[in-house]
Each structure stands twice: as C-alpha cells, then as structure tokens.
C-alpha cells in the first residue's frame with residue numbers, strides 16, 4: 001500500500017455493507033475518516049457475537065491504533081452522536097481519545113429535524129422517504145451559508161447564533177401546518193453540545209494533510225451510496241450530500257492526487273429504502289425472500305428495504321463516476337438456495353437497447369433486460385476460503401467482473417468480520 005488515501009464507498013442505494021469492510025480493513029490504516037452524510041447512515045459491524053450500529057462515528061473506532069476523523073463534510077446531530085458515544089464507552093472506554101471532530105462539520109439543530117418532517121409531510125405521495133434526521137435542511141443551510149458549525153460551539157456568541165438560526169427555522173415552519181414541541185429536544189441538544197465542546201474539536205483538514213506528509217495511511221469512509229448522490233443519483237430521490245469519490249476531497253480537504261485505491265462496495269443483489277425509481281425491483285415472493293434472508297430492514301429507521309436483482313448498468317455507472325479500482329461483493333450468502341437467479345445487463349429505453357444509466361429511470365420509459373444465471377444451493381456462511389465457493393457463484397462473480405472490467409477482490413458471506421473471503 002502506498003502513501004496517501006484510499007476511498008471506500010457504496011455503489012448502490014446504500015446499505016451495501018461498508019461498515020463491515022471498513023472495520024475489516026482498518027488494521028491497515030492509521031486514519032479512518034468519514035467524509036459526508038450524518039445520522040441517516042447506519043454502519044453495521046459484527047464481531048464476537050455482538051452487533052454494533054454506527055451512525056456518525058467512523059467504522060474504524062474499534063481499533064485502538066487508528067485515529068477516527070469526522071470530516072467537515074459530515075453533518076452531526078449532537079444528541080444522536082452522544083448516544084453513540086455512550087454505547088461505545090461501555091466497550092471502548094478510550095474511544096473519545098481516538099476521535100477527532102472537524103470544526104467545519106455542520107450541526108443538525110432540532111429545528112432542522114422539524115423542517116425535514118414538515119417538508120416530507122407536505123409532499124404527500126411524492127415524499128423522498130427521508131430518514132427524517134434533518135439531513136436535507138442542514139445541507140441547505142450549509143450551502144445557503146446560514147449553518148452552524150462545530151467550531152461555533154467554542155465561540156462566545158454561540159447561543160446568539162443558535163437563536164438566529166432557530167428563529168429563521170420557526171418562521172419557515174409557519175408555512176407548514178405541522179404541530180411540534182421543541183422544549184425537550186432543545187434541552188437535550190444543549191446538554192449534548194456542552195459534552196461535545198469538551199471533546200477533540202480539530203482542524204481535521206490540516207490533520208489529514210499532516211497525516212499524508214508523514215506517510216500515514218488514510219481510509220476515507222463513504223456513507224449512503226452512489227445512486228443517492230445529490231448530483232449523480234436518482235434525483236430528487238437522493239440524499240443531500242456528495243456520496244461519490246469527489247465527496248472525499250471536499251468532505252475532508254483531501255487533494256485528488258493523494259488518492260490511491262477507490263474501493264467500491266456492492267451487494268450481490270440490490271436494495272433501496274425510501275422512494276424513487278428502481279428498475280430491477282422484485283415486488284413478489286422472491287423480493288420478500290431476499291428481504292427476510294438478507295435481513296433487509298433499515299438499521300437507522302427499521303423500514304423494510306425494497307429488494308431486486310443486481311443491476312449491471314447502474315453498477316458500471318457507479319464504478320465510472322468513482323473511478324473504482326477494486327470491487328467487493330457483499331451478502332453473497334443471501335443468494336444461496338434461490339430457484340432462479342437473474343442479472344440485469346442492459347435496459348430497453350424508448351425503443352432502443354442501452355447499457356448505460358439514462359437521465360430518467362422512470363419505469364414507463366425504461367425496462368430491465370435480464371440474463372438467467374445458474375443458482376447454487378450451498379450455505380456459504382461457514383466457508384473460509386474463496387476457492388471453496390460453489391462453481392455457480394464463482395461464475396456469477398466472473399460474469400460481473402467481465403461486464404464491469406474491475407476485479408472483485410473480496411466476497412462477504414455473512415455479517416461477521418470472519419465471514420470475509422479474499423480472492424486470490
């Protein structure tokens with residue numbers, strides 16, 4: 001591994017299993033840094049029969065030698081963040097010491113969450129299906145240049161600034177018919193702010209630069225997935241941040257020429273939570289089977305995830321947008337025992353056959369074209385070497401590699417750290 005940074009990110013609509021892989025890889029890195037998103041994310045890690053779900057904290061936190069950075073591109077809900085810290089402290093008493101929080105990261109106010117909920121309620125059937133964590137309104141205030149940042153907590157006039165932004169939000173809320181009570185949330189928020197003020201608030205952009213110059217290895221950890229990117233995702237059914245590789249540059253202060261590998265994580269099938277187009281969606285028993293077997297229920301909201309066949313044109317698009325150099329395929333075990341196995345290799349779009357992702361994925365314009373693959377019966381969860389995987393799965397993986405043109409270096413066959421097979 002050469003000096004500089006690698007990026008690890010999701011290539012679908014999130015929930016690909018990024019947290020598990022960051023945790024597996026962290027032993028190779030000195031710094032693990034989250035670059036965008038916020039508590040809308042739920043990164044799940046499993047080891048020693050315990051399941052951990054992280055929302056804001058980087059997935060390298062369980063390794064004592066790694067510095068974990070929450071970058072400027074992340075948005076932080078102080079209450080959720082402190083809740084995460086409290087859970088972690090029981091297992092990792094020194095976790096706060098290895099966590100650096102960017103002064104430039106934006107704060108999610110209680111009124112941001114209200115605005116998120118009010119906006120979604122007003123959209124009726126056109127709602128985005130937001131996680132209601134206040135993500136959209138917080139990024140709107142960031143780009144609108146109204147936001148409050150972590151570094152503002154250290155300023156003497158922080159409360160005045162808070163009140164100015166809160167008043168703006170309360171004025172906006174008058175435009176919705178949305179009942180609310182702020183009192184408890186605001187009190188808890190202020191308590192959490194006081195705690196965060198005593199943590200390692202840092203100029204993490206400079207920390208990243210120093211780490212680079214001293215030869216440290218940095219892993220930039222993405223949240224959500226490429227198809228939820230605010231520019232390149234299925235707009236407007238997206239999140240409000242740059243989930244693609246470019247987001248690691250703007251969300252950490254990482255120069256593009258300091259990036260080495262771009263590790264793309266995808267599931268052996270595909271899921272989506274929330275609204276929006278989904279060409280390969282399975283609205284039948286098979287889809288339900290994948291949901292149950294893959295435990296496809298949101299780790300942040302508990303919502304059932306929509307499920308479907310692997311979509312190669314969408315995957316290829318994500319690989320190109322991010323410059324992916326290595327692929328890692330997750331949840332291959334969930335496909336065991338299926339009666340049929342299909343992959344979408346191209347689309348019918350306005351009467352033509354295409355193999356790229358067009359502007360609109362509206363189902364009236366676009367239909368997936370599938371090839372049938374041979375399925376396999378074997379339970380994969382106890383397999384310890386990639387060479388012991390069933391031939392049909394090896395063929396499935398080779399097929400994806402050939403279509404995408406990037407090697408699949410790892411196959412995950414279960415949620416535990418140990419259920420991770422490297423391909424030779």
Ligand code: IMP
Nearest residue numbers: 014040041129130131135238239273274
């Ligand atoms: P928001 O980011 O909460 O505003 O939600 C916008 C859309 O992104 C919704 O469809 C969410 O379900 C989806 N989304 C946000 N975060 C995640 C995630 O971490 N995994 C999967 N979907 C997500």
